[in-house]
Amino acid sequence: MRTAAGDTFTGGVLVNAAGLFAADVCRMAGITEYAIYPCRGEYYVLDRRLDGTVTSLVYPAPKKNAPGWGTHLTPTVDGNILIGPTAEYLADPEDFACTPDIMARLRKEAQRLLPGIRMSDYIRNFAGTRAKQTPPAVGGNKDFVIEDRKDLEGFVNLVGIESPGLTSAPAIAEMAVGMVKHHLALEPDPAFNPVRPGSLDFFWELSPEEKAERIAEDPDYGEIICRCEKITKREVLDAIRNPLGARTMVSLKYRARASMGRCQGGFCIPRIVRLLRDEFGWNPEDFLKRGADSPMFVGNMRPDKGGQAHER
Amino acid sequence: MNAKASPIGKIRREVVVIGGGPAGLAAAIAAREAGCREVLLIERDRILGGILNQCIHDGFGLHAFKEALSGPEYADRYIRRLPDAGVEVMDNTIVLSLSPDRVLEVSARGALRHIEAGAVVLAMGCRERTRGAISIPGHRPAGVYTAGAAQNFINLENIMVGSRVCILGSGDIGLIMARRMTLEGARVEAVFEILPYSSGLPRNIQQCLNDYNIPLFLNTTVTDIIGKGRLEAIRVAQVDGDRVPIPETERLVPCDTLLLSVGLIPENELTVQAGVAMDPVTGGALVDDTFMTGVPGIFACGNVLHVHDLADWVSVEAEEAGRFAAAYVQDRREEPRRRIPGRAGEGVRYVLPQTISGERDFILSLRVTAPWRDRTVVIRDGGGKEIRRRKMMRLHPAEMIRIPVKKGAGADGSPLEVSVE
Numbered sequence: 001m002r003t004a005a006g007d008t009f010t011g012g013v014l015v016n017a018a019g020l021f022a023a024d025v026c027r028m029a030g031i032t033e034y035a036i037y038p039c040r041g042e043y044y045v046l047d048r049r050l051d052g053t054v055t056s057l058v059y060p061a062p063k064k065n066a067p068g069w070g071t072h073l074t075p076t077v078d079g080n081i082l083i084g085p086t087a088e089y090l091a092d093p094e095d096f097a098c099t100p101d102i103m104a105r106l107r108k109e110a111q112r113l114l115p116g117i118r119m120s121d122y123i124r125n126f127a128g129t130r131a132k133q134t135p136p137a138v139g140g141n142k143d144f145v146i147e148d149r150k151d152l153e154g155f156v157n158l159v160g161i162e163s164p165g166l167t168s169a170p171a172i173a174e175m176a177v178g179m180v181k182h183h184l185a186l187e188p189d190p191a192f193n194p195v196r197p198g199s200l201d202f203f204w205e206l207s208p209e210e211k212a213e214r215i216a217e218d219p220d221y222g223e224i225i226c227r228c229e230k231i232t233k234r235e236v237l238d239a240i241r242n243p244l245g246a247r248t249m250v251s252l253k254y255r256a257r258a259s260m261g262r263c264q265g266g267f268c269i270p271r272i273v274r275l276l277r278d279e280f281g282w283n284p285e286d287f288l289k290r291g292a293d294s295p296m297f298v299g300n301m302r303p304d305k306g307g308q309a310h311e312r
Numbered sequence: 313m314n315a316k317a318s319p320i321g322k323i324r325r326e327v328v329v330i331g332g333g334p335a336g337l338a339a340a341i342a343a344r345e346a347g348c349r350e351v352l353l354i355e356r357d358r359i360l361g362g363i364l365n366q367c368i369h370d371g372f373g374l375h376a377f378k379e380a381l382s383g384p385e386y387a388d389r390y391i392r393r394l395p396d397a398g399v400e401v402m403d404n405t406i407v408l409s410l411s412p413d414r415v416l417e418v419s420a421r422g423a424l425r426h427i428e429a430g431a432v433v434l435a436m437g438c439r440e441r442t443r444g445a446i447s448i449p450g451h452r453p454a455g456v457y458t459a460g461a462a463q464n465f466i467n468l469e470n471i472m473v474g475s476r477v478c479i480l481g482s483g484d485i486g487l488i489m490a491r492r493m494t495l496e497g498a499r500v501e502a503v504f505e506i507l508p509y510s511s512g513l514p515r516n517i518q519q520c521l522n523d524y525n526i527p528l529f530l531n532t533t534v535t536d537i538i539g540k541g542r543l544e545a546i547r548v549a550q551v552d553g554d555r556v557p558i559p560e561t562e563r564l565v566p567c568d569t570l571l572l573s574v575g576l577i578p579e580n581e582l583t584v585q586a587g588v589a590m591d592p593v594t595g596g597a598l599v600d601d602t603f604m605t606g607v608p609g610i611f612a613c614g615n616v617l618h619v620h621d622l623a624d625w626v627s628v629e630a631e632e633a634g635r636f637a638a639a640y641v642q643d644r645r646e647e648p649r650r651r652i653p654g655r656a657g658e659g660v661r662y663v664l665p666q667t668i669s670g671e672r673d674f675i676l677s678l679r680v681t682a683p684w685r686d687r688t689v690v691i692r693d694g695g696g697k698e699i700r701r702r703k704m705m706r707l708h709p710a711e712m713i714r715i716p717v718k719k720g721a722g723a724d725g726s727p728l729e730v731s732v733e
Contacts, residue, residue: 045444100449100535100557107447120577126446126452128332162700204408208417211408212320212424219422224406227356249717264442284471293541296454297465298472298568301496 013154013183015176020093020131022159029152032143034159038093039132041085041104045124046117047262058113065139069163071109078257080123083110088153089136090129098125103196133160142252146172148179156180196242202257204230225275226268228261236272240279247276250290321425325400326350326635326641328416328429330582332409333362334623335392335614335630336435342634343433344397348641349397352427354418356406360394362437363460364623369488371515375624386623411588412607414471414699430641431654433633434583434597434605434612438619440485441575448480450537453544459485459573463492472496474569478546479503480534482510483519483619484710487574491520493571500526501567504548506533506555511575511710513621534570535562535704543568576619582648586610593662595616600651600667601674603633604640611637618664618677621712629677651721659684659732661709670722680732687732689713694726707732 001009018025023036058073066087074082086102103125110117133142145159156179158172165172169239180186203214203221214221220234239246240257249265252272258274260266273296276282284297326348329340332355340353358437359365364372367383374380377389394401405420414429457465457727463485465471477493479486480597482505490500503521508531521528529548535557536547545566549557578595580588588597589606596617597605604611613633614626652670654663656678664677676691684707691700699721707713722728 094540096540097451097536098449103447103449119447120441120445121443122447123442125447125449208320208424208426211419215419215422215424222419222421222423223404224356224408224419227406230408262442263439264444264458266440266442266461269461270469272470273465289541291541294454295542296473298418298475301466301470301472 013180015156017158024048037132038090040088040090040127042098042127043082043084044106044122046081047121047123048079050081073113093129098127113308130162132162146175154183203232225271226258228263230255231256231258236264248288248290325352326430327637329353329433329435331435332360333437334626338627338630339433339435339634340399341393341397343638344399344630346635346638348638353399353401353648354405355403358404360391366463372623376627403565408580410586414609426611431609431637433637434616435614436579436616438576438578438615439576446574448534451539453539453542455543455568456570459489459571462571463489476567477564477569478567481574482512483573484512484516487512487516487520489571490526494524502527502529504532513710546570563586578616591723598666601665601669602636609640650725653727655727655729658730660730663730672719674717676717678713678730680709683708690733691730693722
């Protein structure tokens with residue numbers, strides 16, 4: 001297997017879990033029977049003010065042969081309600097734009113399912129793309145492909161993992177491991193440590209006594225970085241210092257929940273920037289929003305004298 | 313609990329002021345000077361002054377001190393009075409919760425405390441409206457900032473956010489930032505405003521846009537944000553009378569930065585948590601003519617109560633609120649016998665306070681719904697009797713109007729109505 005970066009890898013088993021690009025990887029291996037039709041879904045995220053107004057998923061009756069389940073309300077464990085997703089076939093699998101007509105439709109349908117949503121309750125939009133195996137003319141859904149190719153020794157193929165792919169992922173992983181075992185002898189790694197540093201619960205969810213205990217343990221628990229979501233400095237540092245090492249604003253949002261709230265980082269992103277600067281000594285050019293091509297800043301305003309400019 | 317755990321500290325203070333910006337500073341000093349022995353000011357940042365610290369432009373203090381100060385200088389006028397006034401300050405400290413009986417759960421580095429307050433003054437200020445709250449379509453690249461966040465990076469962190477800039481919304485922070493980015497070498501393409509008039513102060517239109525030849529396009533909004541990594545361009549279009557974009561007017565504007573100055577929202581999460589009744593128009597608490605909310609002993613002032621045009625008026629209002637909070641704990645505060653509602657009539661967006669007693673002089677604050685010339689603001693009682701009128705050459709939604717009203721207004725107990733005639 002050769003990568004675009006010029007690396008070559010050899011091994012006994014290849015697991016194709018390339019999502020929207022799984023059919024492309026199949027073709028590289030000479031497997032031609034699959035095609036992926038990217039199908040974008042847009043979402044709205046609602047303010048936690050509405051936490052508790054719906055306690056389960058709320059679906060409209062599904063339409064026949066519709067590519068998705070229709071706009072529905074999903075209360076999340078974090079207290080935000082999601083509205084969506086829509087379904088729209090696209091040529092570009094990586095076009096995650098949100099579009100005005102669909103946004104307007106989502107607001108209208110959400111108002112029908114949950115009257116009383118205010119404009120200020122919409123805090124964020126996002127879009128993602130499903131890896132569908134059914135073309136627009138056919139619609140509907142096809143089952144996941146989870147196969148150990150008989151015609152290609154060691155090719156474990158996962159194709160068309162669309163909704164509910166995320167929910168199914170742990171079970172699919174177990175099936176894939178079973179297939180890998182047919183080709184390789186797998187042994188547990190005694191050095192593998194399944195325990196991650198940090199806490200599984202959020203600071204803000206704790207009782208006052210537990211909060212006091214945490215703060216006594218580490219004063220960084222007492223300092224709130226993200227005021228809307230009440231995420232502490234310690235929780236942000238845990239995300240930065242964990243083995244996966246969140247470095248970008250978006251990865252810190254996903255890992256630590258900082259900047260996820262109603263101000264969308266207006267107050268905490270400057271604080272997070274300071275934190276990363278203290279941790280890694282970064283220059284403005286080093287800060288990324290999401291990936292390598294998403295620089296947040298163009299540079300220092302004046303030559304950096306090293307100190308913290310904001311201290312009086 | 314393990315051996316290291318510290319118990320939750322419990323303390324009591326007469327007056328607790330939440331927020332160390334212009335409102336909190338003035339309220340705390342006023343409460344102390346009104347004779348309260350224990351006044352505690354809580355600030356979540358490392359330094360007092362709030363948003364004033366990043367407002368390095370001048371124009372603060374023209375009313376309060378009769379001179380033009382920068383934001384930090386204006387804040388300093390109050391901060392340096394704190395030690396003599398004897399105000400206790402907890403900085404780097406955040407209020408996690410506030411109960412209706414005025415118990416605050418407060419977190420700081422190394423300490424969680426419960427504070428019982430005789431009176432609470434809410435002075436948390438406001439936050440900026442975001443892209444999400446106005447539903448701008450498009451990609452989600454780097455380079456889209458609220459104007460205040462960009463101001464923070466530039467003025468406090470020595471970080472330049474972009475080089476080719478568009479600004480949506482003609483709020484004052486956006487206008488100030490148009491000038492600031494220009495002075496720092498960025499090219500500011502334009503300011504776009506969806507309304508048929510600017511939502512910033514006229515002096516800022518002149519001094520921040522006209523003086524630098526930065527065009528302001530009214531009746532225009534952003535319809536698309538383009539760029540997968542960093543912002544590459546936006547689309548803008550003119551809007552019709554219902555603020556709906558007109559497709560044939562859409563055009564592409566290349567830029568790497570979009571600043572949003574599309575409104576401020578009073579930050580009232582603690583207020584709502586304490587059970588305070590809110591005004592849907594101001595986004596702040598409903599208050600009486602002592603700035604007390606519907607929950608006894610909880611007062612509100614400054615931008616958390618209603619968004620002000622000038623910091624000077626925030627200070628004036630907060631001093632009043634601080635004095636009334638002090639009077640409340642000292643039991644010298646008279647409970648108003650009558651509660652007379654104030655109402656926004658024709659041409660008026662809101663009035664504040666929302667209820668009055670008729671037993672004291674007060675300042676009526678209001679904003680109008682549209683710009684006009686040569687109109688009169690009239691206050692009438694329920695019977696239509698005129699209480700006060702003020703002729704104004706120029707009225708503008710961006711400017712707060714403050715009208716002193718003598719005690720005795722609404723003596724018959726009927727609601728007061730304010731309108732533009």
